[in-house]
Amino acid sequence: MPSPSVIDQIDLATIEQQLGRLPRGLVRVAWRCADGHPGVVVTEPRLPDGTPFPTLYYLTCPLAVAGASTLEAQGVMTEMTARLADDEPLAEQYRQAHESYLAERRALGVVPEIDHVSAGGMPTRVKCLHVLVAHALAAGPGVNPLGDEAVAKLRDFPFGQCLGER
Structure with a gap:
């Protein structure tokens, strides 16, 4: 896990x-933008009210959220999911990202209701770029291949300025 x-x-x-609301279940900041502002936070796998929460890495940067939403609207998730069916090495890397995500979340506590469920559609599809971007930023390059691709695409958006030298 990141420091x-x-x-x-x-x-x-x-x-x-x-977020426009009080955050729940925060553990730490997992990634900061080039200016030092929080951009990704780690959340508890069970929120204070007892609700299971599978999203370990939560994207908070408004520029990243807007960029990920735009990519989703452009059909990037559909294209990535199709590639998973046709590209076995990519699919295997994505499965490994899923396993890494689960291991990182389990380190904070096992929640039986979500124990084998990661987030963002992993390991077989892409259903949320926000999660994949957050995972890629928090874990660093090379852990989540589709998250890394989405981050690279976000360099062309206003969020690109937040990435600095990453």
């Missing part, structure tokens, strides 16, 4: 502003 990054009161206020 921990404490969530201080400034981060908490920033994340609340980014």
